[in-house]
Amino acid sequence: MEGSDKLQRVVEARMKLKARFEEKMQQTPSVSDEKPMGMGVPNRHGMPVVPVGQVVTAKWPVLDLGLQPDIPLDQWELVLDGAVEHPVTLHWADFMALPQTEDVSDFHCVTTWSKLNMPWKGVRLLDLAALVQPKETATHLLCYGYDDYTTNVSLEESLKPDVLLVHTFDDKPLPREHGGPVRMITPQLYAWKGSKWIHRIEFLTSNKLGFWEQRGYSNTAYPWRNDRYSH
Ligand SMILES: Nc1nc2c(c(=O)[nH]1)N[C@H]1C(S)=C(S)[C@@H](COP(=O)(O)O)O[C@H]1N2
Ligand SMILES: [Mo]
Numbered sequence: 001m002e003g004s005d006k007l008q009r010v011v012e013a014r015m016k017l018k019a020r021f022e023e024k025m026q027q028t029p030s031v032s033d034e035k036p037m038g039m040g041v042p043n044r045h046g047m048p049v050v051p052v053g054q055v056v057t058a059k060w061p062v063l064d065l066g067l068q069p070d071i072p073l074d075q076w077e078l079v080l081d082g083a084v085e086h087p088v089t090l091h092w093a094d095f096m097a098l099p100q101t102e103d104v105s106d107f108h109c110v111t112t113w114s115k116l117n118m119p120w121k122g123v124r125l126l127d128l129a130a131l132v133q134p135k136e137t138a139t140h141l142l143c144y145g146y147d148d149y150t151t152n153v154s155l156e157e158s159l160k161p162d163v164l165l166v167h168t169f170d171d172k173p174l175p176r177e178h179g180g181p182v183r184m185i186t187p188q189l190y191a192w193k194g195s196k197w198i199h200r201i202e203f204l205t206s207n208k209l210g211f212w213e214q215r216g217y218s219n220t221a222y223p224w225r226n227d228r229y230s231h
Contacts, residue, residue, distance in 0.1 A: 053226055
């Protein structure tokens with residue numbers, strides 16, 4: 001099947017990159033290092049700063065598993081379930097009726113490109129969590145895309161105020177190739193932690209690995225610690 005050939009190639013290319021970085025990683029301080037690794041300060045202060053090993057791009061590359069699902073708005077659903085008090089399935093109008101947040105943030109892909117100052121609009125994960133109320137025992141999220149992608153994020157990271165489920169980029173609907181109608185963004189983590197075409201967020205009581213995490217990508221994925229792969 002064409003789709004699975006493409007997936008195989010994507011996985012192989014990523015695994016090669018991982019092998020390449022493993023040696024480099026041993027030459028750099030560990031993730032427990034206190035100091036952020038990169039130029040400038042971590043996070044945003046209006047300065048174009050970039051984490052170690054990243055190159056700034058003006059273009060916006062497209063990365064996927066060889067499939068770009070097409071979800072009409074009237075069929076779009078967002079399922080929030082798992083370890084929560086009030087599981088819900090949101091339809092488009094429900095989602096758009098939630099508090100809307102605008103933010104400008106950076107995007108760091110583990111394949112070494114960073115795109116800076118991206119203007120987004122969407123709903124804070126925090127606001128979605130507030131809606132469903134995670135149980136005391138909830139520790140992580142597993143996010144599912146319509147393309148069967150999955151990625152795990154710790155609850156504390158996901159609740160940061162710049163973690164959004166975005167529907168608008170640069171005042172226009174988020175293009176399908178970039179995960180529209182709705183994708184998640186995780187500006188303080190490598191971008192694979194943000195599922196494109198997001199369909200479901202499952203709250204977990206223990207960590208579960210997502211697609212790339214099962215293949216050796218980092219659980220934590222901190223760009224400012226060069227924390228690309230699990231070790
Ligand atoms: N559903 C889904 N989400 C995904 C991916 C994917 O293949 N499928 N790729 C991830 C990776 S590795 C990155 S860098 C970003 C890429 O987003 P972009 O294609 O809009 O640049 O989406 C992330 N989210
Ligand atoms: Mo990526």
